[in-house]
Amino acid sequence: xxxxxxxxxxxxxxxxxxxxxxxxxxxxxxxxxxxxxxxxxxxxxxxxxxxxxxxxxxxxxxxxxxxxxxxxxxxxxxxxxxxxxxxxxxxxxxxxxxxxxxxxxxxxxxxxxxxxxxxxxxxxxxxxxxxxxxxxxxxxxxxxxxxxxxxxxxxxxxxxxxxxxxxxxxxxxxxxxxxxxxxxxxxxxxxxxxxxxxxxxxxxxxxxxxxxxxxxxxxxxxxxxxxxxxxxxxxxxxxxxxxxxxxxxxxxxxxxxxxxxxxxxxxxxxxxxxxxxxxxxxxxxxxxxxxxxxxxxxxxxxxxxxxxxxxxxxxxxxxxxxxxxxxxxxxxxxxxxxxxxxxxxxxxxxxxxxxxxxxxxxxxxxxxxxxxxxxxxxxxxxxxxx
Amino acid sequence: xxxxxxxxxxxxxxxxxxxxxxxxxxxxxxxxxxxxxxxxxxxxxxxxxxxxxxxxxxxxxxxxxxxxxxxxxxxxxxxxxxxxxxxxxxxxxxxxxxxxxxxxxxxxxxxxxxxxxxxxxxxxxxxxxxxxxxxxxxxxxxxxxxxxxxxxxxxxxxxxxxxxxxxxxxxxxxxxxxxxxxxxxxxxxxxxxxxxxxxxxxxxxxxxxxxxxxxxxxxxxxxxxxxxxxxxxxxxxxxxxxxxxxxxxxxxxxxxxxxxxxxxxxxxxxxxxxxxxxxxxxxxxxxxxxxxxxxxxxxxxxxxxxxxxxxxxxxx
Numbered sequence: 142x143x144x145x146x147x148x149x150x151x152x153x154x155x156x157x158x159x160x161x162x163x164x165x166x167x168x169x170x171x172x173x174x175x176x177x178x179x180x181x182x183x184x185x186x187x188x189x190x191x192x193x194x195x196x197x198x199x200x201x202x203x204x205x206x207x208x209x210x211x212x213x214x215x216x217x218x219x220x221x222x223x224x225x226x227x228x229x230x231x232x233x234x235x236x237x238x239x240x241x242x243x244x245x246x247x248x249x250x251x252x253x254x255x256x257x258x259x260x261x262x263x264x265x266x267x268x269x270x271x272x273x274x275x276x277x278x279x280x281x282x283x284x285x286x287x288x289x290x291x292x293x294x295x296x297x298x299x300x301x302x303x304x305x306x307x308x309x310x311x312x313x314x315x316x317x318x319x320x321x322x323x324x325x326x327x328x329x330x331x332x333x334x335x336x337x338x339x340x341x342x343x344x345x346x347x348x349x350x351x352x353x354x355x356x357x358x359x360x361x362x363x364x365x366x367x368x369x370x371x372x373x374x375x376x377x378x379x380x381x382x383x384x385x386x387x388x389x390x391x392x393x394x395x396x397x398x399x400x401x402x403x404x405x406x407x408x409x410x411x412x413x414x415x416x417x418x419x420x421x422x423x424x425x426x427x428x429x430x431x432x433x434x435x436x437x438x439x440x441x442x443x444x445x446x447x448x449x450x451x452x453x454x455x456x457x458x459x460x461x462x463x464x465x466x467x468x469x470x471x472x473x474x475x476x477x478x479x480x481x482x483x484x485x486x487x488x489x490x491x492x493x494x495x496x497x498x499x500x501x502x503x504x505x506x507x508x509x510x511x512x513x514x515x516x517x518x519x520x521x522x523x524x525x526x527x
Numbered sequence: 528x529x530x531x532x533x534x535x536x537x538x539x540x541x542x543x544x545x546x547x548x549x550x551x552x553x554x555x556x557x558x559x560x561x562x563x564x565x566x567x568x569x570x571x572x573x574x575x576x577x578x579x580x581x582x583x584x585x586x587x588x589x590x591x592x593x594x595x596x597x598x599x600x601x602x603x604x605x606x607x608x609x610x611x612x613x614x615x616x617x618x619x620x621x622x623x624x625x626x627x628x629x630x631x632x633x634x635x636x637x638x639x640x641x642x643x644x645x646x647x648x649x650x651x652x653x654x655x656x657x658x659x660x661x662x663x664x665x666x667x668x669x670x671x672x673x674x675x676x677x678x679x680x681x682x683x684x685x686x687x688x689x690x691x692x693x694x695x696x697x698x699x700x701x702x703x704x705x706x707x708x709x710x711x712x713x714x715x716x717x718x719x720x721x722x723x724x725x726x727x728x729x730x731x732x733x734x735x736x737x738x739x740x741x742x743x744x745x746x747x748x749x750x751x752x753x754x755x756x757x758x759x760x761x762x763x764x765x766x767x768x769x770x771x772x773x774x775x776x777x778x779x780x781x782x783x784x785x786x787x788x789x790x791x792x793x794x795x796x797x798x799x800x801x802x803x804x805x806x807x808x809x810x811x812x813x814x815x816x817x818x819x820x821x822x823x824x825x826x827x828x829x830x831x832x833x834x835x836x837x838x839x840x841x842x843x
Contacts, residue, residue, distance in 0.1 A: 239642050241649070291827050298568045298641050299826055302777060306819035309774070317812040445770070449649055456646055489657035495650030499643050500633045520637045 158501060168507060194370060198363045207478050213362040215478045217434055219471055220369035221427050226454045226470035227376050227463065228423025233452065234460035234509070235384060236416035237396030238293070239301040242308025243424050244448035245288075246281045249311065250425030251432035251442070252321055253277035258331035263320055270331040274429055281425025282418045289417035293410060308448050315440040326439025330432045332357040333368065357433075365434040372430060376423055377463055383419070384463075392416055397515060446488055453491045457498045459505025461512045468507050533807045538685035540803045546691045546760065548799020549698035553753035554776035555783070555791040556705060557623070557746030563786035564722045564742050567641055570648035571630070573773020574655035575623045575747050579754025580764035581659060582618035583611040584668045592671035604673050608755060616751035623747030624740060626651050632736070652769075660766035667765040670758045694756050701752055702792050705745065709788060718742060722786070771815050775802065778822035784832025793833060 175183065193200070198213040206212045225247065232240045256262040258273040268276065292303045315321045332355075339352040356364045383389050391412045394402035399409050432438040450473055458469020473491060477484040498505065504513040533540065554576050561569040590607060592599075599607065630647040676688040709715035720728035721738045729735055757772075758764060775798060783794025798821060805817030825832065 237642070239645060291823065295826055295830070298645055299781075299830075301642075301645055302568065302774070303819075303823055303826065306774065306822060309771075310816050310819055313812060313816055446653070449653060452646070452649070485661070486657075488653055489661065492650045492653030492657060495653070496630055496647050499639075499647040499650065500630075503637075503639060503643055516639070519640065522638055 217366040219474045222470040222474035224427040226466040228420045230466040232420035235392040240304045242304035245308040245311035246421040246424030247428035248443045249281045250277045250428030251438045253280045254429040255327040255330045255438045259329040270333045277429040282422045285418045285421025293413045312443045315443045328437045330436045459507040461509035465507035538683045542685045544800035544803030548796040549695045551776045551779045552792045552795025555780035558780040559791045560742040560746045567644045571652040573769035574652045575619045576750040577769035578622045579615040579619040579751040582615040583758045586611045586614045594669035612755045616748040619751035620744045620747035623743040627743040670762045775818040778818045784834040790834035
């Protein structure tokens with residue numbers, strides 16, 4: 142009786158699954174072809190892609206421009222999300238630690254720049270932007286170590302709840318303490334120094350040539366986007382190098398089987414702490430850049446749902462794979478801006494996406510090959526009576 | 528820092544803390560049951576509670592009670608509360624069951640790592656939270672006043688109202704009932720067997736899937752009861768009510784020893800008191816920080832909780 146009821150439903154999921162399998166095969170085929178290309182071609186294509194990315198605010202590609210919001214601002218936001226996803230990927234994807242309070246590091250970075258750089262904060266000495274950024278990165282790294290030191294010895298699921306608690310504590314401090322000024326926030330966050338070179342004679346928005354004027358100003362979002370894009374590219378390069386180094390292999394070993402790694406002589410706690418600190422630093426950097434662009438930061442930007450959205454970006458895209466998490470971050474930040482009419486439903490839709498991806502394709506849309514093998518291995522080991 | 532206030536009103540704070548803690552304990556039981564059997568944190572349990580509060584609100588609205596309606600006579604109040612409890616228990620139990628079927632069962636078949644369970648649980652929690660948020664337009668919903676607090680007696684110079692007494696006693700009664708169910712009935716023996724050794728239990732003829740459904744329903748029913756008590760006590764609910772309460776209840780479960788039913792009771796009451804004292808000391812905005820700190824400290828120094836993790840070993 143139940144079988145007749147179940148059949149059409151199973152048919153639909155089967156078709157969907159087969160369709161998705163074909164898509165995944167196509168993706169991995171493309172990646173294979175990409176890695177078979179001569180090195181010079183790959184470098185050339187990457188350089189071309191990077192040039193296009195830098196020029197994106199001024200290119201008129203039909204269909205991708207957002208209609209209701211400033212397109213360059215959206216690009217900046219996407220870059221920030223990608224930076225966050227790259228940082229969170231170190232923690233979640235590479236080291237296998239579920240961090241639900243990543244927004245806490247973002248907020249620490251943003252508030253550090255705001256408090257040390259803004260004239261409206263209680264700190265007496267005003268530091269220039271170039272000094273604030275290293276302070277922000279250092280402080281978020283320290284906060285990552287302070288959070289990780291006691292908690293990284295815990296089992297994975299406890300760690301998730303404790304990091305969630307950390308995010309909530311940061312939010313409460315942001316809302317209630319006097320130094321962060323609550324919902325009124327801190328205005329006057331410094332911007333990077335530098336002027337347009339005098340040979341640039343392009344006409345700015347107000348009809349004056351750009352040459353000789355301040356590069357980072359409220360009138361023009363493009364330099365902020367370029368700055369964020371540069372940060373993204375540098376961090377991606379760094380993370381890619383780390384991934385293929387001794388540290389990356391240690392993370393992998395710890396993620397797959399901590400006890401076995403420990404027996405093989407990998408000091409798992411130290412490497413987990415490193416992953417936490419590096420992830421935190423990248424989160425802090427993204428927060429700092431975000432506050433720089435807005436020249437303002439307040440407690441309303443610190444929302445725990447956003448933190449879960451970050452995890453969704455990493456997990457849906459494909460934890461452990463830089464391309465995957467980039468795709469995830471772009472989906473999560475760009476789609477709600479492009480299709481504003483659905484923006485209110487975004488948490489709902491991403492919540493559904495989290496469940497669907499975990500059930501049908503736990504390795505993510507663009508999976509890391511090694512993780513896909515790991516998960517398939519576990520499925521084979523499943524006891525038959527469960 | 529408000530030491531003067533805390534010292535002067537110590538027992539008052541303890542009594543209000545116990546009332547809050549009784550509700551935590553009921554919700555904590557849901558975490559503990561699932562953890563005891565499946566060794567996984569049912570992150571979406573907080574939203575099960577939230578669904579219960581809205582079910583009670585709907586019930587009372589259907590029965591013609593509004594925010595401004597007069598306090599009805601005692602017999603009617605009992606009727607209203609019992610009906611709300613039935614509806615809320617049904618709604619919460621059904622929600623918990625749906626979460627189990629949709630988010631957990633497919634993963635169990637694949638022996639997925641526990642982090643994947645946690646991620647689907649977060650997804651389920653986000654979906655419920657947002658769905659209710661969109662339905663109620665993210666506005667709070669006020670409840671009718673069903674019980675007018677009357678001071679019944681004084682306990683060590685703390686006034687105890689009829690409301691506080693009722694909440695504590697009904698929570699204790701429900702927990703006693705659950706304890707009886709788990710320790711003395713055939714179904715309860717099945718739960719303990721699966722918690723202790725799923726494979727042997729399966730060999731002895733215990734249907735594991737059915738037991739798992741049972742614990743989710745039980746946890747949901749208790750969360751439903753807790754949500755009615757919460758509504759009577761607080762008189763307002765929002766779509767995000769589950770988040771902080773869920774974290775506190777989880778902290779309570781860990782404090783008592785997750786997987787241990789009596790531990791959930793002890794942890795809930797203790798956490799309620801500690802949180803209330805902390806809120807008195809540092810100010811109300813920092814209330815939730817206290818439960819997080821308690822959680823972290825317990826996990827650091829006594830990760831098995833005060834009474835130890837032991838649903839399987841509940842009765843030898």
